[in-house]
Amino acid sequence: MTEPSKILLSGIVGSTAYGLAGPDSDIDRLGVFAAPTADFHGLDFPQESVVSSKPDITLHEARKYASLALSGNPTVSELMWLPDNLYETRHPLGDELIGIRQAFLSAKRTRDAYLGYATQQFKRLEARGDGSFSADTRKRTAKHARHLLRLCSQGLELFSTGQLRIRLDDPQRYLDFGERVADGDIDHARRVMAGYEAAFDEKPSVLPDEPNRAVVEAWLRRVRAAFYEVQR
Known part of the structure; x- marks a missing residue:
């Protein structure tokens, strides 16, 4: 499982968040984490997603998360729009992600x-x-x-x-x-x-024709800078 220190944002999603949960409903969690930047310098990229059933949680690495959200993926995108009480982890870079959520939209x-x-x-x-x-x-x-x-x-x-x-x-x-x-x-x-x-x-849409990739790219580069350590 990903180290908690590397989780940028996580929270309770799914039926519980929508208000549709019943007595038998699972509690679903979703999050975004940062892999160590140096891990991208080798022959193989680090693992992009981590899925666990105990507890039920899916974590996407920052780059994969950003790519899915830019595509409009509803399941992934809702993490940036949760009510405050449903967030369980909020790193400063996770707060930044919430702050730029409009940049993903088109x-x-x-x-x-x-x-x-x-x-x-x-x-x-x-x-x-x-x-x-x-x-x-x-x-x-x-x-x-x-x-x-x-x-x-x-x-x-x-x-x-x-x-x-x-x-x-x-x-x-x-x-x-x-x-x-x-x-x-x-x-x-x-x-x-x-x-x-x-x-x-x-209905007319208030959304732009294309997402603001430059804003998302700048956030991802801040993530990489924050999690860079020189390996000797």
Whole structure:
């Protein structure tokens, strides 16, 4: 596991952060860490990601994290937008990362990423048919449906306002949607998807055409400088 001293930012994400967690929900953690700068000077790059199940945490090295966030990856990006009480580690360079979160945003990548992830969820729903499946499969179907709606609503808000709200205003809306789709109403999910696709097309975006890579690059270079030690 990555040394705590090298973790720049970490926090509780997923259903707990959205307000959708149930009694059986896992607590998911996400973080970004800095590998020693000298490790990039050899033949092989250091490990880019560290995943643990005890506890459930995924850590991405700073360069990989920045690349994923620049692509609009919703799961990775939410780390920079958590409510303060959900952060568990905040290095000064992690605070800087939160401070430049707008630099990662762009209109097309936000649209494509959020709708793309939502479409993945919908395909999983569609493959399960009319709701005539086991209790365990039904539970997974309801979960995928909830996250489909969440991705669409969060993505559209980010696209149109430039702000990503992690905690959902009305969690029950998403829970009810999940149960309805799990009961077999796949057409309802299809209509919701179509409605959000149309909304993305109709609403103007406040986001720029391209992310500000220069700002992100400058942050990453500060990380490299901070974690450079001469190896003898």
